[in-house]
Amino acid sequence: MNYQIITQSAELATVCQKARNVDAVMLDTEFVRTRTFYPxxxxxxLFDGETLSLIDPLEIDDMTAFVELLKDTSVMKVLHACGEDLEVFFNSFGCLPQPMVDTQIMAAFLGNGLSTGFAALVEANLGVALDKSESRTDWMARPLTQKQLDYAAADVYYLKPLYEKLLAQVEQAGWWQAAQQECALIASKRIKTVDADNAYLEIKGAWQLRPKALAILKPLATWRYKEAVRRDLALNFVFKENDLLTVARLGIQNRHQMEQEGVDPRSAQRHSARIISLVKAAKATPVDQYPETIERLMDKPGYKQLFKVLKDEVKKASDSSGLATEFLASKKQLNSIISWVWKRQRDQDKLPDVMQGWRLELLGEKLNKHIK
Structure with a gap:
């Protein structure tokens, strides 16, 4: 397994130009996301079938050649478990690899579980046992060790024969078009603009609060989100979610009470003045401007019975197609179609996953008929 380390823009341009002459390239990223908001x-x-390159973005000033490769629609980009990689590409370069296919998705269309790992697929399909001991390493440290480099190279070196084997099987099974649809769906979900003003809706447990407390939580959550983006810090490293709920629920307006109620003392010390100011302003919110109570789908009448009926329908589709139930329709996807009917009156501009693409005929139309 020979590979080269790319640290210069000129080297990158040569490698990427060569890669644009083949039908498909293998891609992977190594990133760190422990305390930061962005990976x-x-x-x-990058592996084009002949040249395996380990590209060092910390050393290269101009990544234009790589961005042009990502955007080159004549070259298929092959990844495995691509979700976070797509986020990395979008945050780093402002684009996604187009077109793209994920071998984890391809494997799912062959009856594998949706989250089957790369090492497991390589061993099952190629008979090679990969060393995954470097998966938790610090990829921002320099210099990278020989073991780290070998580990990183193996991820794309074995991706090529795995992709070729899975492609033949997926095409034979008649799922190739569906696999491409599914990968496009995954990619579309990775480009999402967060509305900072509604960040409170993403906080677990917010549904337990009454409108008066939600009026406090809303500006607090907006502040925390904007602060996280500004400082490139993970949300809970700005202010813990549970602490935010505590402050909102009790309407806390002094640092001593924050600490009495178990709020992280370091966060309280750093942010108490700002939070107290936000709480005081929120308490002056007129009642008619309070946010509405957050109504959970599962609390609506008839939800449990309906969900069971839909799950039974998914099981039937699983038995007939050979696809895993969680791949056909996860709990989140089933809730999405229920919400689409109950809350959005079947809005054709906001179709849930099961009502589009390959799922529609296989499952979606049947599920839709059950929801009143």
């Missing part, structure tokens, strides 16, 4: 890109692996 920190540490390494990019």
């Amino acid at each position: 920190q890109l540490g390494l990019i692996q």
Whole structure:
């Protein structure tokens, strides 16, 4: 397994131009995301079938050649479990690889579980046992060790024969078009603009609060989100979610009470003045401007019975198609179609996953008929 380390823009341009002459390239990234809001890109692996390159984005000033490769629609980009990689590409370069296919998705269309790992697929399909001991390494540290480099290179070196084997099987099974649809769906979900003003709706447990407390939580959550983006810090490293709920629920207006109620003392010390100011302003919100109570789908009458009926329908589709139930329709996807009917009156501009693409005929139309 020979590979080269790319640290210069000129080298990158040569490698990427060569890669644009083949039908498909293998891609992977190594990144770190422990305390930061955005993933920190540490390494990019690129294999065009002949040349395996480990691209160091920390050393290269101009990544234009790589961005042009990502955007080149004549070259298929092959990844495995691509969700976070797509986020890395979008945050780092403002684009996604187009077109793209994910071998984890391809494997799911062959009856594998939706979250089957790369090492498990390589061993099952190629008979090679990969060393995954470097998966938790610090990819921002330099220099990278020989073991780290070998590990990173193996992820794209074995991706090529795995992709070729899965492609033949997926095409034979008649699922190739569906696999491409599914990968496009995954990619579309990775480009999402967050409305900072509605960040409170993403906080677990917010549904337990009454409108008066939600009026406090809303500006607090907006502040925390904007602060996280500004400082590139994970949300809970700005202010813990549970602490935010505590402050909102009790309407806390002094630092001593924050600490009495178990709020992280370091966060209280750093942010108490800002939070107290936000709480005081929120308490002056007129009652008619309070946010509405957050109504959970599962609390609506008839939800449990309906969900069971839909799950039974998914099981039937699983038995007939050979696809895993969680791949056909996860709990989140089933809730999405229920919400689409109950809350959005079947809005054709906001179709849920099961009402589009390959799922529609296989499952979606049947599910839709059950929801009144």
